[in-house]
Amino acid sequence: MTSISLKVLLSLAVAGFAILQITTADPDILVDYIAPPKVAGDYFTFAGFRTLRQRPPPTFTVTKASMKEFPVLLGQSVSYAALQFPAGSINPPHTHPRSAELLLVAEGTLQVGFVDTSDKLFTSTLHQGDMFLFPEGLVHFQLNANNQTAALALSAFGSANPGTVSIPSTLFNSTIDDNVLALAFRTDVDTIRTLKKGFCPK
Ligand SMILES: *[C@@H]1O[C@H](CO)[C@@H](O)[C@H](O)[C@H]1NC(C)=O
Numbered sequence: 001m002t003s004i005s006l007k008v009l010l011s012l013a014v015a016g017f018a019i020l021q022i023t024t025a026d027p028d029i030l031v032d033y034i035a036p037p038k039v040a041g042d043y044f045t046f047a048g049f050r051t052l053r054q055r056p057p058p059t060f061t062v063t064k065a066s067m068k069e070f071p072v073l074l075g076q077s078v079s080y081a082a083l084q085f086p087a088g089s090i091n092p093p094h095t096h097p098r099s100a101e102l103l104l105v106a107e108g109t110l111q112v113g114f115v116d117t118s119d120k121l122f123t124s125t126l127h128q129g130d131m132f133l134f135p136e137g138l139v140h141f142q143l144n145a146n147n148q149t150a151a152l153a154l155s156a157f158g159s160a161n162p163g164t165v166s167i168p169s170t171l172f173n174s175t176i177d178d179n180v181l182a183l184a185f186r187t188d189v190d191t192i193r194t195l196k197k198g199f200c201p202k
């Protein structure tokens, strides 16, 4: 009796693990690609990065080539983002809930880092041509510490829709109650309101 229920428990655990494996990756598709009828090569082409080097933006700018911008990626488990850093700019701490990120520095230098689930920080200074891996779901950032020159990076993802959770705006530009945040950050409500003000339109 005991051995039977143990077997049942074990098989349930194995099945649960298999389901977890399936639901944490992009779903597999059972066709070559997903596209409307009669598409040609241009449906598989994304030209949104052509102007990256011609128009340096005044603030940190992300240009995504994910499922939304490039619909043929649906079901293919890949995507890109281009990150443009004016001199001295930052990509604030954030996570991608559905994918790791492999960042390649195309121009300039970047200081990067991520924090693992034991609060250990891993940092590096990247130069042109260097790559860095941000593991799936972990909080990370990039900084162009050079106040003279811009930097450009390309990030590859193992999901057509990696998603982004920006830590500052998730916490201080949502409607989480001030008291909850004051308790969470071991501070007072006035300090929380000051932090929230930074996200209000000027
Ligand atoms: C630019 O960086 C240099 C070296 O880090 C520093 O000495 C200088 O004060 C900085 N200039 C500005 C405008 O921040």
Ligand SMILES: *[C@@H]1O[C@H](CO)[C@@H](O)[C@H](O)[C@H]1NC(C)=O
Pocket: 169, 173, 198, 199, 200
């Ligand atoms: C804060 O949220 C509002 C509305 O959700 C949005 O329009 C605005 O761009 C956000 N501000 C920042 C700085 O992220």
